[in-house]
Amino acid sequence: MTAPRALALTAAIGLTALALTGCVAKGDVAASDALTVTSTDTACTVSAATATSGTLAFDVKNTGSQVTEFYLLAEDGLRIVGEVENIAPGAARTLTLVAQPGDYFTLCKPGMVGDGVGKTAFAVSGSTVKATGSDAAQKTKAVDLYAAFVKDQTEQLLPAVKTFAAAYEKGDDAAAKEQFPRVRSYYERIEPIAESLGDLDPKIDFREVDAKADGIAWTGFHRIEKDLWVPAKNAVNADDGTPAWKDWAPSTPAQRAQIGAQLVTDVQSLYDYVHGAEFVKALEDQGVAGLSNGAIALLDEVAKNKITGEEDWWSGTDLWDFAANVDGSKMAFSLVRDLAAASGADGESLVAKIDKGYAALQAKLATYGDADKGYVAYATLTDQDRRDLTDLINRLAEPLSQLTQTILS
Numbered sequence: 210m211t212a213p214r215a216l217a218l219t220a221a222i223g224l225t226a227l228a229l230t231g232c233v234a235k236g237d238v239a240a241s242d243a244l245t246v247t248s249t250d251t252a253c254t255v256s257a258a259t260a261t262s263g264t265l266a267f268d269v270k271n272t273g274s275q276v277t278e279f280y281l282l283a284e285d286g287l288r289i290v291g292e293v294e295n296i297a298p299g300a301a302r303t304l305t306l307v308a309q310p311g312d313y314f315t316l317c318k319p320g321m322v323g324d325g326v327g328k329t330a331f332a333v334s335g336s337t338v339k340a341t342g343s344d345a346a347q348k349t350k351a352v353d354l355y356a357a358f359v360k361d362q363t364e365q366l367l368p369a370v371k372t373f374a375a376a377y378e379k380g381d382d383a384a385a386k387e388q389f390p391r392v393r394s395y396y397e398r399i400e401p402i403a404e405s406l407g408d409l410d411p412k413i414d415f416r417e418v419d420a421k422a423d424g425i426a427w428t429g430f431h432r433i434e435k436d437l438w439v440p441a442k443n444a445v446n447a448d449d450g451t452p453a454w455k456d457w458a459p460s461t462p463a464q465r466a467q468i469g470a471q472l473v474t475d476v477q478s479l480y481d482y483v484h485g486a487e488f489v490k491a492l493e494d495q496g497v498a499g500l501s502n503g504a505i506a507l508l509d510e511v512a513k514n515k516i517t518g519e520e521d522w523w524s525g526t527d528l529w530d531f532a533a534n535v536d537g538s539k540m541a542f543s544l545v546r547d548l549a550a551a552s553g554a555d556g557e558s559l560v561a562k563i564d565k566g567y568a569a570l571q572a573k574l575a576t577y578g579d580a581d582k583g584y585v586a587y588a589t590l591t592d593q594d595r596r597d598l599t600d601l602i603n604r605l606a607e608p609l610s611q612l613t614q615t616i617l618s
Contacts, residue, residue, distance in 0.1 A: 246315070248296065249273040253317030253327025260308065262335035267304040267315075271296040275319040279304060280361070281331070282314040288540050292357045294321065308333045322364045344548070348497045351544040355500050356483075356492050358540055359399050363480045366395035370476045374469035377433050380462070386437050390521070390529035393430055394580060396476075397530045398537035401506045403479055405491070412475045416520070417457075428471050431521075436460050436468075438523035497548060500541045501613040507538035508609060512602050516595060518587045528584035531598075532574050539567050542609070548616045556615050559608050566605030573601055 243266060245256040250273040269279040278294040281304065290313065291306040310333050318325040369392045376384040396403070396414065403410040411419070413429045420427035436459055460468060482488050492499060514520050515531040542563060550560045578584035590598075 244268065246270065246279055246317070247272055248277045248279060248317040248319065248327075250275060250319045251326055253279070253315060253325075253329065255315050255329060255331065258330065259332045259334065262308055262310045262333050263338050265306060265308045265333075267293075268301060269293055269296055269304065269317075270301045271298055273319050274298055276321055278318040278321050278325075280314075280316045280318070280325070280357075281306065281308070282316060282328075283543075284312045284314075286314055286328070287536055288543055289354055289357050289361060291354070292361075294357070294360075307338060309337055310335055318361075318364065323368050324365055344551075347548060351497050351500060351548070352492050352495075354544055355503075355541060356489060359402055359483050359488075362395045362399045363476075363483050366392070367476055367480045369395060371473055374433075374473050377437070378462075378466050378469040380465070382437050385433070386524070389430070389434060389437065389524060390526035390583075391580070393526075394529055394533040394536075396430075397533035398507075398540070399483075400510060400534070400537070401503050402483065402488075406479070406482060409475060409479060409482075413472065413479070416522070428468055429475070430472070431523075432468055433472065434521065434523050436465065440523060497545050497616055498613050500545050501616055504538045504541035504545075504612065505606075505609055507534045507541070508602065508606055510534050511538075512599070512606065516599055516602065518590075518595075521587070525586035525588050526584070527587040528574065528577055529580065532571075532580060532584070535567070535570060535574065538609075539571075542567070542612065545612065545616050549612060552615055552618060559611055559615055562608040563605065563612070566601070566608065570598075570601045570605055573598060 244260065246267050246269040247254045248269060248271045255267070267279060267281070269277075271277045275298065277296045278292060279296070279302075280292045281290045282288065283290055290308070291304050293302045293304045296302050313331040313333065314328050315331045316325040316328045369388070373385060373388040373392045376382075376388065400410070400414070403413060408425075411423065411425060411429075414431065415423075415425070415427065415429060416431050417427055417435065435457070439459060495502075511531055511534045515527050515534060518525075518527050520530055521527045546560055546563075549556045577590070
C-alpha cells in the first residue's frame with residue numbers, strides 16, 4: 210500500500226472539528242452552502258472547496274458505471290465525518306450533516322472498494338455550532354459512522370491483501386516486505402471486529418506461539434512474515450525461547466500459493482461480514498458502549514502486545530501496528546466524544562484528559578516516523594523509549610477506562 214489516505218497519521222488533531230450530525234433536514238441548509246458532487250469512475254468533483262459552518266448538504270450524482278460512495282473525511286484523512294453509500298449509476302443521494310469549522314477532505318469510491326478517487330481538500334469557516342438532534346439520534350449516528358469506518362477499512366484491506374498475497378506467492382519478497390506493514394495497518398485499526406468472529410482473527414493474525422498453543426494450523430500475516438524475514442540459524446522465538454527453525458522450514462512455492470490464497474479467503478470473509486446485516490445488527494445491539502469499549506480494547510492491544518515488540522517479531526514493524534491501533538482507538542473515541550462532554554463538567558474534564566493523552570501519544574510516535582514514509586525498526590528503540598511509550602499509554606488508558614460509564618450515565 211503506497212501511502213493511501215487511511216494511513217495518514219497526524220500528531221495533534223482537534224477532535225472538536227468533528228460533529229455528530231443528529232437529525233438535520235436538507236431544508237435547513239442555506240442556499241449559499243448548497244453543494245453538488247459529481248462522481249465518475251475516475252473523479253469526484255465538488256462544486257465548491259469551502260463552506261460556512263452549520264448544516265451542509267452534498268447532493269451526490271453518480272454519472273459513472275459503478276456503484277459509488279461519497280465521504281467527508283476529517284483533517285487526518287482517516288476519520289469519517291459523513292458518508293453516503295450504494296449510489297447506483299445514474300442515481301443521486303444527499304449527505305446532510307452539521308459541519309464545524311476546520312479542514313476536511315472529500316472523496317468518492319467507485320466500486321466501493323480501494324482507496325477511492327478525487328480526494329480534495331475542503332475547508333469550513335465560521336463559528337462553532339451545536340449539533341442538533343436528540344441524544345438518541347446522536348448515538349445512532351455515532352454507530353452508523355463507525356460502521357462506515359469499518360467498511361471503509363475493509364474496502365481498502367481486501368485489494369491490498371490481494372496485491373500483497375500475489376507478490377508473496379510469486380516470490381517477489383522485496384515488494385511483499387514493503388507492503389506487509391502497510392496492509393496490516395488497515396486490519397489493526399479494526400482488529401476488535403475480527404476478534405469477535407470466532408476463528409477468523411486466529412486465521413488472519415495469530416502468531417506462531419498462539420497457533421501452537423491452540424493446536425491449529427498456522428496461517429495468515431505472521432506465517433507469511435516469517436517466510437519474508439527468514440530467521441537466522443541462531444534466532445529464537447520471542448515468546449518461548451525455542452529455536453526459530455525448530456519444526457519449521459521456508460515455504461515451498463506450492464505452500465506459498467496455499468497460504469496466500471487462504472489469507473485472501475479469510476479477509477474476504479471479514480469483508481463480507483462487515484458489509485452484511487449481521488454486522489450492522491451487532492453494532493446496533495452494542496450501541497455507543499461498543500464504540501467506547503472498542504477504543505479501550507485497541508489501546509489494551511497496544512499495551513499488551515505491541516509495546517513488547519513481539520507482534521511482528523521477524524519484521525520489526527511493530528510501530529506500524531502500534532500506530533494503527535491508536536488510530537482505530539482514537540476514531541472510536543471521536544464518535545462518542547461529544548456525548549461524553551455533554552454529560553456535564555466531569556465529562557468535559559474527562560474528554561480534555563483523553564484529548565491530551567491521544568495528542569501526547571501520537572506526538573511521541575511521530576518521532577519514530579509516520580505511516581507514509583515508514584517507521585523505524587522496533588529493535589532500534591531503547592529501553593527508555595519503551596518506558597516513555599508505556600507511560601503515555603498508561604496515562605491515556607486511565608481516563609479512557611472511564612469513558613463507557615460516562616456516556617451511559
